[in-house]
Amino acid sequence: MSAAARAPSLPADTALRRLSTLLYRKSWLFLTLLLVPPVLWLGIVYLGSLIALLAQSIFAIDDFTGMVVYKPTFATYAQLFTPANLGIILRTVTMAAVVTVICAGLAFPIAYYAARYARGRAKAAFYILVMLPLWSSYLVRVYAWKLLLAREGVVTWLAGELHLGWLLDAVLALPVVGGPSLSTAYLGTAIVFTYVWLPYMILPVQAALERVPRSLIEASADLGGRPSRTFRSVILPLAFPGIVAGSIFTFSLTLGDYIIPGIVGSSRPFIGQVVLQQQGTAGNIPLAAAFAVVPIVIMGIYLTIAKRLGAFDAL
Numbered sequence: 001m002s003a004a005a006r007a008p009s010l011p012a013d014t015a016l017r018r019l020s021t022l023l024y025r026k027s028w029l030f031l032t033l034l035l036v037p038p039v040l041w042l043g044i045v046y047l048g049s050l051i052a053l054l055a056q057s058i059f060a061i062d063d064f065t066g067m068v069v070y071k072p073t074f075a076t077y078a079q080l081f082t083p084a085n086l087g088i089i090l091r092t093v094t095m096a097a098v099v100t101v102i103c104a105g106l107a108f109p110i111a112y113y114a115a116r117y118a119r120g121r122a123k124a125a126f127y128i129l130v131m132l133p134l135w136s137s138y139l140v141r142v143y144a145w146k147l148l149l150a151r152e153g154v155v156t157w158l159a160g161e162l163h164l165g166w167l168l169d170a171v172l173a174l175p176v177v178g179g180p181s182l183s184t185a186y187l188g189t190a191i192v193f194t195y196v197w198l199p200y201m202i203l204p205v206q207a208a209l210e211r212v213p214r215s216l217i218e219a220s221a222d223l224g225g226r227p228s229r230t231f232r233s234v235i236l237p238l239a240f241p242g243i244v245a246g247s248i249f250t251f252s253l254t255l256g257d258y259i260i261p262g263i264v265g266s267s268r269p270f271i272g273q274v275v276l277q278q279q280g281t282a283g284n285i286p287l288a289a290a291f292a293v294v295p296i297v298i299m300g301i302y303l304t305i306a307k308r309l310g311a312f313d314a315l
Contacts, residue, residue: 050296057289068286076286080294085274089294092271095186095261096254099193100201103250104243106194107201111242112235114202115209130199138196142263145192149182149264156181179266189265193254200253201246208242209235241310248306255295271295 023030059068060075079085114126133141148154159168172178172185179185212235220230258272269277271291278288306312 053289053292056285057293059286061284061286066283076290079287080290085291088269088271088274088291091268092255093298095190095193095270096251098190099197099254100247100250102190102194103198103201104205104247106198107205107246108239108243111202111206111209114206115212130202133195134199139259141196142192142260145188145195146183146264149188149191151181151183153183183264184266186265189261192260192264193257196260197250197253200249201243204245204249205239205242208239208245212238244306244309245312248303251302252295252299255298 023033056068057076058072058074059070060073061067062069080089110126110130114123118126150156156165156168159165168182171187172181174187177185177187177190179187182188182191216234216238217230220234225233256272258270258276261270262273271294275288275291278284278291
């Protein structure tokens with residue numbers, strides 16, 4: 001009975017064996033079968049939507065009817081160079097650059113400690129603490145910061161308890177970065193961006209620092225180099241590609257985010273918010289597409305520079 005039950009499975013086993021043998025002998029066929037699904041996904045979903053987006057940006061909207069005129073023109077791109085739209089682009093790029101610099105400054109000491117001194121459970125705790133914010137809801141974290149930074153929030157209360165209310169008021173009185181409260185100021189926006197994207201900077205920097213050979217540090221010390229000189233001449237140059245790799249994440253994510261500026265900070269829009277408004281409320285899809293092309297162009301230039309600095313080797 002048991003032999004009869006096993007008999008029908010023999011053809012299937014034989015077919016699987018033949019298929020396995022064929023894939024083993026034809027490695028190119030095995031590789032093709034592995035790559036076809038992701039290539040189709042990227043080609044159809046990602047590149048297809050990107051091409052559709054770029055195609056929309058070369059059209060324009062009729063001012064009278066509000067309908068899209070499907071006639072190629074650069075009039076929509078010309079609208080990007082109006083003072084108001086240039087201000088939006090400049091504001092977004094500046095915020096992305098500032099957040100990237102702050103993230104790099106905060107991430108380096110943390111990553112250096114993890115790479116050079118943390119061992120065993122301490123290193124495991126490091127990874128958990130770095131990744132822990134990413135396991136919670138993005139919106140919950142942003143709204144939590146909205147409450148923390150509000151005038152009635154914890155930050156204002158803590159400043160009052162420490163008799164540092166004058167310092168907080170002085171910071172909020174600063175032009176451009178200040179405002180009625182941290183939750184409605186660019187400074188608050190930068191704080192929340194930094195908190196949310198910081199893990200994406202820490203991990204590449206930590207990986208780059210892990211690759212710095214200890215023998216080079218010891219050789220620098222043997223040659224009389226002080227710790228500060230070793231840091232400047234050995235550690236920092238070798239870890240720099242990791243910083244650039246982390247900046248790709250922090251810069252690009254800040255450049256395209258529309259949720260944080262919509263919840264925390266000034267009412268002046270960023271690129272992501274304008275794209276959302278133009279394609280949703282205003283119905284001006286060509287202008288929304290033209291605005292969406294701006295981060296693509298900026299990141300194309302940024303990635304080219306990052307590649308020359310060796311950032312991709314640190315990923």
